Amino acid sequence: MLLSAIQKANEGHVVAYGDDVYTRDAVNAIKKHFSEEAEVFFVLTGTGANVLGLASLTESYHAVICADTAHINADECGAPEKFCNCKLLALPSADGKLTPDAVSQHLHGFGFEHHVQPKVISISQPTEMGTVYSPGEIRALSDLAKQYKMFLHMDGARLANAAVSLNLDFKSFTAHAGVDVLSFGGTKNGMLFGESVIFFRPELAENFRYMRKQGMQLASKMRYISAQFITYLNSDIWRENANHANAMAKLLLEKITGLPDIHVTQKVEANAIFVIVPQKIIKPLQDKYFFYVWDEARCEVRWMTSFDTSTADIEGFTDCLRLLLS
Amino acid sequence: MLLSAIQKANEGHVVAYGDDVYTRDAVNAIKKHFSEEAEVFFVLTGTGANVLGLASLTESYHAVICADTAHINADECGAPEKFCNCKLLALPSADGKLTPDAVSQHLHGFGFEHHVQPKVISISQPTEMGTVYSPGEIRALSDLAKQYKMFLHMDGARLANAAVSLNLDFKSFTAHAGVDVLSFGGTKNGMLFGESVIFFRPELAENFRYMRKQGMQLASKMRYISAQFITYLNSDIWRENANHANAMAKLLLEKITGLPDIHVTQKVEANAIFVIVPQKIIKPLQDKYFFYVWDEARCEVRWMTSFDTSTADIEGFTDCLRLLLS
């Protein structure tokens, strides 16, 4: 269906760089789901969405507070430091979440020129550990940020998985929970490519179009991203895909529960399962299935399910796993 | 056809970030056309291809010599300065080309710490002015670069238009003419999205994958770019599309030749026509057709043709033009 959206957008001439009817409709679709006041920009990669969103909130002498497992800290090859030129203060966090208590310990040195100035709290929803923030937890971090004239940024590369996990609409835990800038991704939930940056305070977006161009993230044929977002959001694709991915994670969890020497280390609230497994099975399992070793020392691995994981995939995987464990 | 390529790549699971069979085949297709020794990387935008290519050749205290009309200088919102942190030395050039003579005047201050150190000559093929370098002209610039331990970079966002204009294969005026790093684009000649960076000296590519990721240009579902490049290069699409675009430019040139108050300012060697027109017709013409005013003071405008410009488009355009001129 997303491919047909592209196919349809392929017909006829439209102006480049986003000044087209597809992009206008896609922006409206996002506004409907998130906030009528939002300013919306499409970009090409998840890293691009995060880094440019942070760039709109920071000067080089600022600091961004995040979990040490955050994608911006651990998986973007230093792109935030390169583009924003500022420091990430990465806090240890067992479940991937930040809390007001943990953040508060780093809220000092304001006005002291030798210290970077904390300016942004950045959270991932769901977290990299597969856990999901409640709206109340997000609001508490937003309140803390406001108290210090800071901003709350959310990496929502997998936001749909959080929405179906919470059984809430997008608004409830973004615009209404005090998020200032959101990376809202499509690629990890079924789109071919395409991400977005959503500003809930329009004044923050004032110069974003220059940052996007300078950040090499302005798609000339933007309509191919926009057309996908229209279909993704105006139909129920976003929900069905995420629901399915989360359900497959639950199924996998169910299947592995009770297996010997398998220890689940995180709550399974979205589409990721973290488990400690016997070291000897990791390589043979990786030969058949692609997954990351999260913590080599602990033999902790991460298994992700997705919109296109089938029940048969889960069964094949657990059969293989059971064999290796026996 | 490019869309069907995407459609086909959409079936089945593949590993993300380029470690897939489509990407391997696309790389091979590019090697066949350009050089078996080349190192090839796919990226998402033309600006990304140019900036990351230059980043692989420069340190921040270097300078990149280019024409003042070059896309990297005039149309990328300062992305090279932002990402490479170095200076562009933009030389005036009537036809968009650099010459050894013009470049040589800026080849001084080597070893003098107060001056940026010239390191790259960057040319566009075709140029922004629609002119095309001959292999000999490129070779002369490459020889000059080598003499000063500098590099030759080529922005080939519209490279296919140059190839059909010269009636040469890609090799003849890139690898064989002494180009070191090439941006080879697909989007402007029919692809939905997707560009590439080609290194003709593999040692220059050693750390490029970190730069690409940090530069926010690593596509997670890279197969959708790769699949297009395979079809684009293994069929004759690249040639047909470019041939058509150039032919439409010739047709347009023919149609406007002899019209009153229309002065063509550049040789028409690819798919761009530059003309000085009466000021009063610019706005009404823009109401019907999209084009850029190149030089407001001179009333010089740029008309581009493309792979999907039809003869009817040209006729409609020239009819409209004739009417406005009368």
Added chain:
Amino acid sequence: MLLSAIQKANEGHVVAYGDDVYTRDAVNAIKKHFSEEAEVFFVLTGTGANVLGLASLTESYHAVICADTAHINADECGAPEKFCNCKLLALPSADGKLTPDAVSQHLHGFGFEHHVQPKVISISQPTEMGTVYSPGEIRALSDLAKQYKMFLHMDGARLANAAVSLNLDFKSFTAHAGVDVLSFGGTKNGMLFGESVIFFRPELAENFRYMRKQGMQLASKMRYISAQFITYLNSDIWRENANHANAMAKLLLEKITGLPDIHVTQKVEANAIFVIVPQKIIKPLQDKYFFYVWDEARCEVRWMTSFDTSTADIEGFTDCLRLLLS
């Protein structure tokens, strides 16, 4: 006398990083000469003063318009691009000055995301060519800047030489002529080291202390800079030194007038003389006297006089020159 100032500051303990009585007094001395509303910061090098001043006015997608001979463009090894990450638009200028007409030709593309956004006009007073702007010329550039919501920056590394040339106090051609941010130097007119950045609109200085620290320009023992500025400005040293340097330039001009094959190329309004000389005399003259060749192709050289140039120096130099010419 400046050394005794340092010596005196060397006695007793004071707090580091500028929170000391010397620095307070030096700031007040500058305010007295320039503007009571000014915000004043001391830094360590002229490049530091220029680059940090520009950084306080720019985002990376902005452009700074300057003469191509400007120190920021030609003599700082790309420091503005490295630290501000933005583009310099360097305009050709025969006498080193910018004019509203020349600048205006680059004031377009506002709001167009593919173009850098012009934000600062930066001038040098005196210019690198030894010419001096009148207050009216500066005001005209400031008015133009204001019209486009841009800023006027002045590189005043040799500002005292301009003041004595114009026979005006500092205020008349800085604060009162619409300058927004000024680099005010001491090193080139007799101080051992020490420069300053002066903001005439205090709101622009709000975050400057973080930029200065992050820019590696915060002196821990700032009192040694401050003490020099106090003596420099509260006595007449600044004026006497500059007067002397300018007078020596006039004397040199007088002595060389009428010499064969010597062509003065610029008005001599401060302490620099630009002359075209026979090529064969350049090397032998450089063996005895240090000076830069400004334009190798034209055999144009720059001769600077300074606070410690003596009449005997001038005579020795012209004797040598006469000999070489004969």
Added chain:
Amino acid sequence: MLLSAIQKANEGHVVAYGDDVYTRDAVNAIKKHFSEEAEVFFVLTGTGANVLGLASLTESYHAVICADTAHINADECGAPEKFCNCKLLALPSADGKLTPDAVSQHLHGFGFEHHVQPKVISISQPTEMGTVYSPGEIRALSDLAKQYKMFLHMDGARLANAAVSLNLDFKSFTAHAGVDVLSFGGTKNGMLFGESVIFFRPELAENFRYMRKQGMQLASKMRYISAQFITYLNSDIWRENANHANAMAKLLLEKITGLPDIHVTQKVEANAIFVIVPQKIIKPLQDKYFFYVWDEARCEVRWMTSFDTSTADIEGFTDCLRLLLS
């Protein structure tokens, strides 16, 4: 004496920017103390020395591993991220030291493009916690670095205090212990201003002069730094000053030992003492003496002694302290 050195350098003309006899002699003095193979550069601030030294070792996709208390991480307002554009991996460390074990846990992800690539281990000697690395501890970190094709950088802003603490010459724990690049400071041990960057592998210094200029750290009247370094190193000033500072710390330690509610938290090996004190005495003590609160939550403060701390200062301080504690 350092002031007289400046005074002497003030006489006569010399060429600017370091091409003078004072600078040649100062470089030789440093070579004599450190290594005849060293390449030596003078800069203006400690932050400048650290950041430029790191810049010569890193690309933006690299990571620098340091203690979380390191000056580069905690006290330079993000200057390394701004100038090197790379990530600091800041490890918790109770005594301010890194160990091979602690570092090793971060030596993974090599070749994986999503991760920053570890490239430098940076240590402070003495550490920010007033502890001193033995030559063996330094060598072990250097060996680890070599094993991974990484570099060992040392922040020696207070290096003289480490030398007298270890009772070793500078060579023994720098060049001979496997340090690659060293910041060697003068300001904190009595110089008016002036720091240096010392490369023990000359090939690493190849382009450093451009980085220094672009980094705004090239002093035009360099002789005033050089003259101080000559006197500082060719006499015994460096040793006497550091000896005195360390002795004053020992004296202070002695005086406070046994005082109620005073808990010394770190070994006193150089010129810093870390103590936990009752919260109520901090403010009144700060009213009379300048010092930093290191950890507000724990009421831990840092007391520094220096080359100009007198026995009377120590006695006055401890009297005041005793009074406040009673």
